[in-house]
Structure formats: C-alpha cells, structure tokens
Amino acid sequence: MDTIKNLISNTKKRIGFFYIAEHLLKISIIIFLSVFVNYFADVFGVSTYFFRLSIWIIAAGFSIYLLIETILKTNRLKNADERIAVLLQKKNPALKDDLINAVQLKGDRGMETSQELAEKFIKQTSEKISPDLSKTILCLNSVKTVFIIFFVLFVNVALFYDSFQFNRYLLPFKSDIKISVVPGDLFVTAGSTINVYATTKTTKSTPYLLFREKNGDWHKNKMKKISDGKYAGIIEKITDDSEYYVELLDSRSQKYKIKIVAPLTIAVMQIEYFYPQNIGLQNKTVNESDIESPIGTTVKISARVNKKIKEAFLLTDTAEKIKMEIKKDILTSAIVIENQTAYWIEAESVDGDSYQPIKHRISIIKNNPPTIEIISPAFDVMISENGVLKIVYSAEDDFGIKEIEINYLTLRKKNLIKSFSKPETKTIDDYEIAVSELGLKPEDIVQYQLFAADNNSPSLTGNSKIYTIEILSFEMEHKIIENALSDFNNELREILSRQLQSNTMLNKQDFGNALHMQKNTKELTSTGIDNFQKTLEKMKNDPLTTYQIYNEYKNLSEALSVLEKQKMQDAINSISDKQYNQAKQKQEEITDGLKRLSSIAENILKNQKMEDIVSTVREMSETSSNIEENLNKMKSMPDAEKMKELQKAMNKLSELTGKLAEKISQIPKETPDEFANNENVKKIDLAEMRLTADEMKWTLEAGNIDKAIELAKKLSSQISDMLNSVENAAQSASGGKNAELEERLNKSLSELNEIIESQKNIISDTQKTDAKRLEKILALQKELVKKLAELQKQAISEFQESKMVIEKSTTSTVNIYNLYVSPEIKMNIVLQEFVAEKIDKSRQLLTEIINELDVIYKNINIKKSAEYVLKSRTIEQEIFLQLTNFSPEKTVIFNKEDFEEHKKLSESQKSNRQKTGALKQKLSELSDKTASIPPDAVGNISWSEKSMEAASGELSKSDIPSAIDSEKKALDDLLDSKEALEKASSQMKQMSGTSGTMGTSGQIRMRGNGAGGYTGFRTGFVKIPSKDDYKPPKEFREEIIKSLRQKYPQKYETIIKDYFKRLIE
DSSP states (O other), X not given: OHHXXXXXXXHHHHHHHHHHHHHHHHHHHHHHHHHHHHHHHHHTTOOOHHHHHHHHHHHHHHHHHHHHHHHHHHHHGGGOHHHHHHHHHHHOGGGTTHHHHHHHHHHOOOTTSOHHHHHHHHHHHHHHOOGGGGGGGOOTHHHHHHHHXXXXXXXXXXXXXXXXXXXXXXXXXXXXXXXXXXXXXEEEETTEEEEEEEEXXXXXXXXXXXXXXXXXXXXXXEOEEEETTEEEEEEEEEOSOEEEEEEETTEEOOOEEEEEEOOOOEEEEEEEEEOOTTSOOOOEEESOSSEEEOTTOEEEEEEEESSOEEEEEEEETTSOEEEOEEETTEEXXXXXXXXXOEEEEEEEETTSOBOOOOOEEEEEOOOOOOEEEEEETOSOEEEETTOEEEEEEEEEEEEEEEEEEEEETTTTEEEEEEEEEEEEEEEEEEEEEEGGGGTOOTTOEEEEEEEEEESSOTTOEEEOOOEEEEEEOHHHHHHHHHHHHHHHHHHHHHHHHHHHHHHHHHHTTOHHHHHHHHHHHHHXXXXXXXXXXXXXXXXXXXXXXXXXXXXXXXXXXHHHHHIIIIIHHHHHHHHHTTOHHHHHHHHHHHHHHHHHHHHHHHHXXXXXXXXXXXXXXXXXXXXXXXXXXXXXHHHHSOOXXXXXXXXXXXXXXXXXXXXXXXXXXXXXXXXXXXXXXXXHHHTOOHHHHHHHHHHHHHHHHTXXXXXXXXXXXXXXXXXXXXXHHHHHHHIIIIIHHHHHHHHHHHHHHHHHHHHHHHHHHHHHHHHHHHHHHHHHHHHHHHHHHHHHHHHHHHHHHHHHHHXXXXXXXXXXXXXXXXXXXXXXXXXXXXXXXXXXXXOSSHHHHHHHHHHHHHHHHHHOOOHHHHHHHHHHHHHHHHHHHHHHTOOOOHHHHOXXXXXXXXXXXXXXXXXHHHHHHHHHHHHHHHHTTOTTSOHHHHHHHHHHHHHHHHHHHHHHTTOHHHHHHHHHHHHHHHHHHHHHXXXXXXXXXXXXXXXXXXXXXXXXXXXXXXXXXXXXOOOSOOOOOOTTTOOOOHHHHHHHHHHHHSOOOGGGHHHHHHHHHHHHO
C-alpha cells in the first residue's frame, strides 16, 4: 500500500513541478516579447507612454493569469489520486485497471467489499508496480516548443542586452532615456546662429530640436546624426530671447534659455581732413568711413562705441598702432596719410567683450593734370576784323589751378587770362578776344588754345581743344550777295524770255517746240531756285541785309517754286496732251506770275542798295564818334599808340567817304524813286565833309589837339545830319511803303471776312430750302411706295398662281419647282420694305427677281403657268421702272414762293461774287508790289468767284443740290485764301516793326561747310512775338518736352551750379 501511495505522491510532485516550470517559461516569453515590441516601437519611432503602458498591462495580465492557473492546477493535485492512477495506467498498459481499483479500494472501505480481499488486492497490485513508474507520466514533447521559443528569445536578449532599456520597457512609469544637450543656457548677440548637440544611448531613434522666440510659436526640426548616439541641430538668426529643448520619442531634455545681449560695436562716424597748405583744397569733414585724400593730409578719425571701453587702438596696414583717446562713447585718433591702404580699430570692453575689427579703405588721390574746356563757342568761327569773340571756358583741378592763359598758336603769342592768388579747384569764366588787337586782316586764319597750370606742380598743365578763327569782311560778303541777287534778277528775266518763246510757239500750235521750250523753262527755273537758296542762307547771317529784304526774297523764292512745280508742270502736261486752251491758260498764268516776280525782285534789290547807303553812313558816324572820343583822351594823356589808332580811324573814315560818294552817284539808277527824289538826299554834300576831315588831319599832325577836337565835333555833326537825312528818307521809302501795304492788306482781309460771312449765310439759307425740297420728295416717295406695295402684292399673287399650277401638274420636274424658291423669298422681302416705307435693297432685289423670272419662263413647259410668270415679271418690271425713274418735277416740289426765294438767293450770291471780284482786283494789285502775298491767295479768290457764279446760275434754275456744292466750294476757297492772307499780314506786320539787320558786323559764325549758324549777340530792333504769333508743330513741342525731362550733360554740371551760385551772390 505504501508503494502505491509513494507512487501517487511522487507523480503529483513531478506534475506540479512540470506545471510551475511550463508557466514560468511562458511568463518569461511574454516578458521577452514585450521587451522586443517596445524595442521595435522605439526603432520605428512609434513608442509612446500609452503604448508602453498598454504593452505592460497586457504582459502583466497574461503573467498573472498563468500564475493563477499554476496555483489552481497545483491545488487540484491534492485530490487527484484516481486521475493520476488513470494517467499511470495509460502510460503503463500492463497494469490494466489494477492500479485504479487499488486506489479506489484504499479509499473506500464500505460493507460491500471484503477488507481482506481489498487489502490482498492492493498488496498484489503494489507488488506489481515500481516506484519508477512516476517518471513515465511526463512527456517533454509538450513543453519542447515553449522551451525553444524561450531559448531563442533568451539568446537574443542576451546577445543584444546593451540595446535594450529594460527600465523603460518594463517600468512604464519611469523613463531611463538620458539626453545630454550642449551648449545649454547661453548668451548671444542678435542675429546669431547656434548649433545644438544632443547625445543619447538610443541610436535607432532620431531626436528633435524644439525652440521658440519669446512669446512665439514652437518650431520643431529633426536633428542630424553626426556619429553614433550624437546629433546636431541649428537655430538660425536669433533676434529675441528664446528657449529650446531636445525631444526623443516621448522623452525630452530640460528647457534651456538663450539670452540676447548687445555685442561690442564700433562705428566710424566722422573723418576730418586737414590738407597741406600748398594744396588748394578746403579742409572738410565727411560722414564716411573710407579715407580718400592726397599724401600729407592729416586725417582725424572719430568712432562711436556702445559699451564702456577698456582700451582701443587704431591700426594700419603699414604696422602703425596708435592708441585712441577715449571720451565717454567716442574714440578719436589721427594719422598722416603716406602710403597706407587700409586702417581698422581694435578695442576691448570693460566686461571683456572683444571687437571683430572691420578694415576700411585708404585711397591716395594722385595729382592729375588740370582739365580745361572751351564751352562756347565750341567750334571754329568766322568773324569780322573789328569783331570781338567772347569765349566761355571752365577749368578744374583736384589740387587747385594756378593760372590760365590763351595761346595763339599761329601767331606764336600767349596772353595771361586769369591768375589765382588762392588756388581754386573749379572755375568758370569768360574772356573776350578783340580781333583788332591781334593785327589780323580778312582771310587770315589763326588757331587758339587755352592752358591751365597746376598749383601744386606747375609742370602739370592741361590744355583745351584747338579752335580756329577766320577773319572775314562782311562788306565783301555783302557785295558777293548783291552780285548774286543781281544775277538772280537776270535769271528771272531769262526765264520770262523763254516762257514767252514757248507761248509764241504754242500760239502757232507748234506743240513739239512749245513743249521743248516749256521744259527748258522749267529746268532753268529749278536750277535758279536751287542756286538762290544758297544765297538766302548767306543772307541769313549777313549783317548788312535787313529783315524786310530777306523776307521778301524768301517769299519770292517760294512763289517761284510754286510756279515751277505746279503751273509749269501743268502746262507741260497740257502741251503733251495737245490741249491748246488749257495749255494757253496755264502759260498766261505763268507769264503773269513771272512778270510780277521780276518786277518785285528789281524793287527789292533797289531797297537793298538804299540800305547799303544807310549802313555806310552809320559806319561813318560810328567812326567819327570814335575819333572824337580818342582825341579827348589824347588831350588828357598823350600816347603814341592812341595816335596810331587815330590815324587808322581817320583813314577808315576817308575810305568810307569814298565808298559813299560812289554809291551816291548811283542813287538815281539803283535806289527806289522815293529815296532818290527825296530833297534831303539830294542836298547831301560830301565835299564839305571831306574838307573838314582833311583839315582835322592836318591840325592833328601839327599837334593842335584843341583845334582837332573842334573839327571832330563839327565832322560828327555833319555826318549825324547826313545820317538822319538818309535814315528818314529810307524809312519813308521802305517803311512807309510797307505800312501802306500792310494797311491795304488788312483792309482787304476785313472785306474778305465780310464776304466769307455772307457766303456762310447764303449756304445756310440754301440748306434750309434744300431741307424743304427733301421733305417734299420724301412725302412723294411714301405715296409712291404705297402704290408699289399694292403692285408687289399683285406680282406675288400671280407668281403663286403659277406655282400652284406646277404643283398640280404631274408632268413637272422637281428642278422647275426649285426655281420658284429664291424669287419668292426676294419678292416678299421687297414687299416688306414697301410696307415699311423703305427702299434700301428693293432696286437690287427687283433686278435679281426679274432675271430669275426670265429663267423660270424659259424653262417652264406648262403654258398656263408660264402666263402667270410673265404677268408677274411684267408687274415687277413696272415697279422697277417707277422706282428708278422717280424724279418729281420742280413744279411739283416747289411752289411760287419757293421759286421767288431761289431767285433772291441767286441775287445774293451774284452780289457776293461781285464783291469777290473787286477784292481779287485789289489783291492782284497788292501782290504786284510785294512777294509776301502768295499767288495761291489771289488764285483761290479767283476760283471762289467762279464757283459763286456757277452757284448763282444753279439757284436761278432751282438746282438746289448743285448750288449747295458750288457754294461750299466757293467758301472753302475763301477760307484757304484767308489763311494765306493772314500769314502774309503777320509777315508784313513783323517787317514793319523790324528795322534791324539780319546780323551785325561783329557777329560770329560757325566756320566750315555747314549750313550756317552763329553764336554771340546781335543788336538792332526786333519784334518780341506774342504767344499767338507762332505755335510750333506738335512733334517739335513733344521733342522739347522730352528733352527737358532728361538730365543735362555731366560736363555742364559744374557750370550750371556755378551759374546759379553767381545769381545769389
């Protein structure tokens, strides 16, 4: 019995141990798995506190469950003898049921079973069994899988033990991630960038850097791995107090603070320059850090700091180290500029902060040569022998100018223009070159140039461009111009002669020779105009040509050009086409024009000769005044040079007197009759003046200054009286004539304005009559359209009848039926227009309808249907004829009162035509006396007269539309003529108010092959124009405005500034 008991007991112990071992392995597996799950969660960055807590709860739950199960199973073994016996019998089949029966008998001593037999059975059974049977109850295969899993997990944990953070995985309420952060709390300057480094044992997860500025939002940046367990992050451009920390998974470091502090800064705020005395530069102070100065300059540098400074030094690239003076927040020091190229400041604050020095540039200003420029006139010039050339120049030097001189290269002569007691770096001034002082004569050419000397180094000089002065005689040029004008007058006579020859040949109807001579005349005219343009360009700058004469010749040239380009060409075309009457008319117009221009040219040349006499007397007056003035100076201070000037002036006066005598002898032939017949001009006595001049010359040679002065006054008085005589006579001959012509022209303009107003009234009245006519015609047209609408309906009805016959017919083809579509549509459109009282498209549509009906009629094979088509076509033809031939008789349109009104309008137009004819005659007479009145002005008046005559006749016939056209044509011609006459009036007004010449004897002109131009000043009477006298073209005004928006050239900047400086000094 003990054997069975021991067997059961040993088996229970074995089973209990097995249960405990198996569950412990499972619990270990659960723990290992939770470690691995947490590890991989960290690796993939998904681990959080809640995640780890969840894993921990699950693992703990399973572990507790397995512990409870182990306890329960172990407790059940206490009362499991029979179950264990059964297990043993299954493992040992030889026992059959003996063991279970023995166990049951042992535990059941009931009356039913004999105790002796039971004990005997138990004993026998005990003898059969062995205590080692308990070893067979366990099967290791059942725990083999668990053990393998445990073993694999255990080995992995053992191998990678250092990679696991068991406290973190197994104790969710505590984290063992340690993050080391550098640099921690720190102080930086605004705008700094810092590097943050984090060290952690977790190499599989990447930490994040979180930072924010004061009261700002948090920014999160992933840190960069730089080695195992070490990461780096950047916080850029910190401008305010900030804080930051490092976060790894669900762990974070402590917060660190970044404090913004001001760095030590040094700012160069001022540099003072103290120049050497030999340099013409003013000491100055600038607010710049770079230095730019010549060698030898003392430079004082001032800088401002933001902290209390312990010490500071000024250093240069030439190894200089100068201690700076410290006064509050200002550092100062001075250096002498020699060969340095850079400087900087080194300093240390009281709190130990150092300064990162900034290098500043030092530039040495080299002593460059002066620059000098002639501003005006910046070109070669031509000037008279008595003229004065005023030059404007500017000079500049970096260290100052000592002196400026002019060098006449051709004459090998130098003159000092200006010297400076104190050096000046910039100057602008002018200088007058008196040509007479250079001893030059006409046709001489001299080169000149300006030189500027440097104050610091006299050997350094600057020079301007070289320009030339050509000496000319305006008297000689004027003589050339007069000869050219005389040649032009001869050419005009030759042109007229050839034109008359062409006229004669045309009268003989010799078209070939007439055409040849007409072309020859045109070519000669064209050549003459081209040549005369060159003379006009010379007259622009001729000081002896008056404005009136120049303007008259200019107008004459334009009038001749119109004849050549228009009327002569028209004559050539008419002769080529053998149109005798037209050619004859054109040739007569050309002949009249040439006669007129030839006559005007002769008168203009006479006026020019008259002005030459006045000019000579004026020059004599100036010369005599100079003689008198110089004599007075000689009396107070005798001088040999002044005596030479006096002799020269008296010789000139004698020469002028001779010229005047020659011109006076030609007065009757070469001057206007009004001037030649003037009593004061006839009384001019040159002999007495010559006697006085000779006596003065002899007295002066004898040394009697007082007597010579008395004679000079007498001579001046004689010449002055003569000047008054010739000026008054010239004014009477030309100025009075111009004033008379201007008055007559203005009167004609007033008459023209009255004619224009009358013509406008006639047109207005005629248009009112025409409006009545149109209204009456419109009413008649409406009546006609109503009638035509009824006829159109009838035509459509006939056409539709034809169509119906076709539709009923069995022999008709589809093509015939299709021909009805188009005309039917068009007939209805015409009807719609008639109903709407319109005829916009009706005429065109009716023509098309008739043609299409003809086509249908030819192609139809049913007689009855063809008859309907023919009737419809006949009606359409009648409608078309009535519509086309609609033209009511005048007696239907106008009544008796209308005819009377037309007659009155005709008389008004006739009266206006007569006024126009009278005006044409007056303007023709005026145009024969001045070239200012263009031929077109008279021509337009003539055309207007013809249009008025036509309009008068058309009004008398009640032909209102034609009358209106003729009236408007007449008005247009009148307006064109008015525009031309107003321009002529403006010119004549300007001529009357301008008595000066085109230039003066001292005028400067550009030298070369250009088209003229001048600089300097011109004297004489000029008319100041009003704002209404002239308005330049739009393109010219836009160009001026555009130019004004642009900045002046750089080289004139100093000149302009100096100019305004002078204005306010």
